[in-house]
Amino acid sequence: MKIGFEVLGEDGATRARRGRLHTLHGTVETPVFMPVGTQATVKGVTPAQLHELGVEILLSNTYHLYLRPGPEVVHALGGLHKMMGWDRAILTDSGGFQVFSLRDLSKIDEHGVTFASHLDGSRHLLTPEKSIAIQETLGSDVIMAFDHCPPGQAPVPEVRAAMERTARWARRCIDARTNDRYQLFGIVQGGIDLDLRRASLADLTALPFDGYALGGLSVGESRAATWSTIAAVTPTMPVDKARYLMGVGTPEDLLVSVAHGVDMFDCVLPTRNARNGRLLTADGDLNIRNLKHRTDDRPIDAACACYTCRNFSRGYLRHLSKANEILFATLASLHNLHYLLDLMRGARAALDAGTFASYRAEHLLRRGVDPDDPTRQASSTPPRAAEV
Amino acid sequence: MKIGFEVLGEDGATRARRGRLHTLHGTVETPVFMPVGTQATVKGVTPAQLHELGVEILLSNTYHLYLRPGPEVVHALGGLHKMMGWDRAILTDSGGFQVFSLRDLSKIDEHGVTFASHLDGSRHLLTPEKSIAIQETLGSDVIMAFDHCPPGQAPVPEVRAAMERTARWARRCIDARTNDRYQLFGIVQGGIDLDLRRASLADLTALPFDGYALGGLSVGESRAATWSTIAAVTPTMPVDKARYLMGVGTPEDLLVSVAHGVDMFDCVLPTRNARNGRLLTADGDLNIRNLKHRTDDRPIDAACACYTCRNFSRGYLRHLSKANEILFATLASLHNLHYLLDLMRGARAALDAGTFASYRAEHLLRRGVDPDDPTRQASSTPPRAAEV
Numbered sequence: 151m152k153i154g155f156e157v158l159g160e161d162g163a164t165r166a167r168r169g170r171l172h173t174l175h176g177t178v179e180t181p182v183f184m185p186v187g188t189q190a191t192v193k194g195v196t197p198a199q200l201h202e203l204g205v206e207i208l209l210s211n212t213y214h215l216y217l218r219p220g221p222e223v224v225h226a227l228g229g230l231h232k233m234m235g236w237d238r239a240i241l242t243d244s245g246g247f248q249v250f251s252l253r254d255l256s257k258i259d260e261h262g263v264t265f266a267s268h269l270d271g272s273r274h275l276l277t278p279e280k281s282i283a284i285q286e287t288l289g290s291d292v293i294m295a296f297d298h299c300p301p302g303q304a305p306v307p308e309v310r311a312a313m314e315r316t317a318r319w320a321r322r323c324i325d326a327r328t329n330d331r332y333q334l335f336g337i338v339q340g341g342i343d344l345d346l347r348r349a350s351l352a353d354l355t356a357l358p359f360d361g362y363a364l365g366g367l368s369v370g371e372s373r374a375a376t377w378s379t380i381a382a383v384t385p386t387m388p389v390d391k392a393r394y395l396m397g398v399g400t401p402e403d404l405l406v407s408v409a410h411g412v413d414m415f416d417c418v419l420p421t422r423n424a425r426n427g428r429l430l431t432a433d434g435d436l437n438i439r440n441l442k443h444r445t446d447d448r449p450i451d452a453a454c455a456c457y458t459c460r461n462f463s464r465g466y467l468r469h470l471s472k473a474n475e476i477l478f479a480t481l482a483s484l485h486n487l488h489y490l491l492d493l494m495r496g497a498r499a500a501l502d503a504g505t506f507a508s509y510r511a512e513h514l515l516r517r518g519v520d521p522d523d524p525t526r527q528a529s530s531t532p533p534r535a536a537e538v
Numbered sequence: 539m540k541i542g543f544e545v546l547g548e549d550g551a552t553r554a555r556r557g558r559l560h561t562l563h564g565t566v567e568t569p570v571f572m573p574v575g576t577q578a579t580v581k582g583v584t585p586a587q588l589h590e591l592g593v594e595i596l597l598s599n600t601y602h603l604y605l606r607p608g609p610e611v612v613h614a615l616g617g618l619h620k621m622m623g624w625d626r627a628i629l630t631d632s633g634g635f636q637v638f639s640l641r642d643l644s645k646i647d648e649h650g651v652t653f654a655s656h657l658d659g660s661r662h663l664l665t666p667e668k669s670i671a672i673q674e675t676l677g678s679d680v681i682m683a684f685d686h687c688p689p690g691q692a693p694v695p696e697v698r699a700a701m702e703r704t705a706r707w708a709r710r711c712i713d714a715r716t717n718d719r720y721q722l723f724g725i726v727q728g729g730i731d732l733d734l735r736r737a738s739l740a741d742l743t744a745l746p747f748d749g750y751a752l753g754g755l756s757v758g759e760s761r762a763a764t765w766s767t768i769a770a771v772t773p774t775m776p777v778d779k780a781r782y783l784m785g786v787g788t789p790e791d792l793l794v795s796v797a798h799g800v801d802m803f804d805c806v807l808p809t810r811n812a813r814n815g816r817l818l819t820a821d822g823d824l825n826i827r828n829l830k831h832r833t834d835d836r837p838i839d840a841a842c843a844c845y846t847c848r849n850f851s852r853g854y855l856r857h858l859s860k861a862n863e864i865l866f867a868t869l870a871s872l873h874n875l876h877y878l879l880d881l882m883r884g885a886r887a888a889l890d891a892g893t894f895a896s897y898r899a900e901h902l903l904r905r906g907v908d909p910d911d912p913t914r915q916a917s918s919t920p921p922r923a924a925e926v
Contacts, residue, residue: 190854191858227835228835235849444611469607477579
């Protein structure tokens with residue numbers, strides 16, 4: 151099977167799609183949630199455990215790997231897959247989002263972005279060409295174009311300028327490509343301004359990208375604005391290309407966005423929240439550090455099949471968390487990742503069975519969200535476990 | 539098989555023994571190294587990974603579990619085995635060593651030790667009776683008597699007084715026992731004074747303990763003194779009872795002490811050193827944080843069969859360590875534990891084959907130690923990997 155995206159079917163009741171992303175490191179069933187391995191590791195989780203979780207693709211980060219250990223080290227260690235012991239697909243972000251997040255540290259011009267390393271203050275330059283070259287050296291299966299991502303609250307002229315620069319840089323990314331062993335995705339910018347979003351999409355779809363991402367969302371705007379932007383933009387995205395919503399990742403975000411036709415997601419939320427003691431369940435989040443879990447011998451979720459829920463109680467997890475034990479990060483991350491991966495496994499099965507609309511509604515309701523207006527809390531079913 | 543210790547055979551050339559410790563949570567092949575799970579977890583390692591490593595017994599700590607989460611919580615969560623998801627044997631230290639390590643925090647009298655928690659300064663009292671009661675609540679398979687452990691440099695009168703108190707407390711531990719679902723070990727004190735050691739051993743062997751531990755070693759005295767004490771005391775220990783050398787755990791310590799007839803060991807060394815980047819190999823330790831490992835695509839030890847060495851390079855491990863990634867603690871701990879567990883597996887196989895003397899010599903030599911005088915470096919074979 152040659153690399154690329156394949157739509158297997160479209161939902162009748164929503165705009166959700168079942169698909170497959172074919173890569174040189176295996177096929178990824180979509181819709182899919184991609185765990186984040188910023189520094190060439192999903193924090194606290196071994197590749198063997200990722201396999202057990204059923205992970206088919208994970209995300210890593212050009213900005214971080216460029217600074218440490220450096221692409222020359224990754225190359226010497228056989229590329230990113232070999233280095234981190236991961237034989238399935240890898241998507242790498244371009245570094246655009248990260249360098250634009252370094253406030254006061256960036257000098258931006260048409261050539262690229264000059265920034266100071268968050269590690270040691272050393273000065274560096276990232277350009278579209280350099281980002282693609284680094285990602286090719288890493289050996290990613292999905293490479294992201296280098297984009298200009300403005301802050302969530304930026305005024306329209308700034309958003310427009312960033313969107314226009316993103317289009318010019320996108321062209322340079324396409325031109326910088328040296329091989330076809332990977333898929334190259336363009337990143338649609340334009341904030342929550344629908345005219346700008348449509349203009350950005352038009353610019354990018356004029357270029358031969360293998361997929362299209364929505365960037366610049368969930369960066370400070372309201373959730374209603376995020377979702378209405380997704381709802382408005384996805385219908386105009388190419389139907390035969392993968393659609394990737396970047397950095398978005400609550401269970402509600404995933405359910406809502408899959409229904410709008412998004413295929414791919416990534417977010418640090420499950421692992422970062424895990425390390426802070428915030429655990430995801432079908433019935434709402436729970437904060438395992440709360441005193442009430444002290445002697446609770448039940449698992450986080452009795453219906454959950456993850457290693458953590460099959461073997462450990464809330465009381466033990468609370469103890470590990472309070473004692474700052476490393477094992478807590480591992481067990482909590484395994485659970486949260488399993489929850490989101492399983493939510494997407496269920497979504498794919500529901501799409502295959504033609505029951506996705508009710509799957510979406512049921513899971514939003516259980517999480518205490520009104521399926522007809524997911525920005526509102528459900529009136530009749532307060533979340534049973536929510537407490538954070 | 540009823541619980542207890544069984545000697546399977548004695549080495550002809552050394553005083554090493556092959557044995558089995560039978561517990562309600564399985565049989566432990568000896569000589570054995572026990573990983574330390576101070577706070578009811580071996581730091582950074584899941585029970586599934588401990589099983590993969592072949593661990594048959596691990597150690598946990600009465601002092602730490604008493605303070606956090608507290609024995610009542612462990613009890614509510616089904617006992618220590620159930621709580622931590624570990625179905626094999628557990629040995630618990632009595633808390634004696636820990637409370638005597640809290641300098642300036644202890645008030646010691648014949649009744650017990652009053653101390654301030656290292657967590658919050660709250661005042662607590664541990665007595666022989668209380669230590670046994672806590673360990674029975676935890677549900678340990680091997681319970682240690684509550685002893686008085688003097689500092690390594692204590693003057694002889696202080697060592698003598700501690701040794702005599704240890705004997706009186708040992709009697710109280712025996713009397714405090716309420717059931718026979720576990721084995722109760724006495725702890726021989728007396729520092730490096732052989733007369734005191736022999737007196738302590740005589741006191742304790744007069745009591746019906748199921749095994750005997752050597753405490754108060756590796757607490758500041760020279761390694762030569764540690765080993766000569768072990769060499770002098772072990773021949774007078776009961777042959778039909780397990781012998782446990784507490785808190786001792788370099789590869790050299792294990793090889794030398796097994797030859798003197800020690801059956802059981804525990805030490806935080808493999809996991810603590812792992813977290814600090816110091817990795818054990820047959821040819822000496824290496825510090826993975828050194829620059830020279832930056833682009834080294836070889837495993838820590840090409841001959842090692844552990845998960846880490848089968849999947850990851852020195853260069854990647856150095857990266858994880860420099861980036862302070864949680865996964866580093868896990869992968870490094872898995873390797874170091876595997877090394878010590880495998881060293882003991884090899885020792886048992888050599889004992890079964892009647893080749894332990896040469897196994898001991900070969901492994902000491904490879905570690906750069908003179909087998910005829912392990913306190914000296916081998917003259918002919920400088921350690922190949924030693925660099926720390």
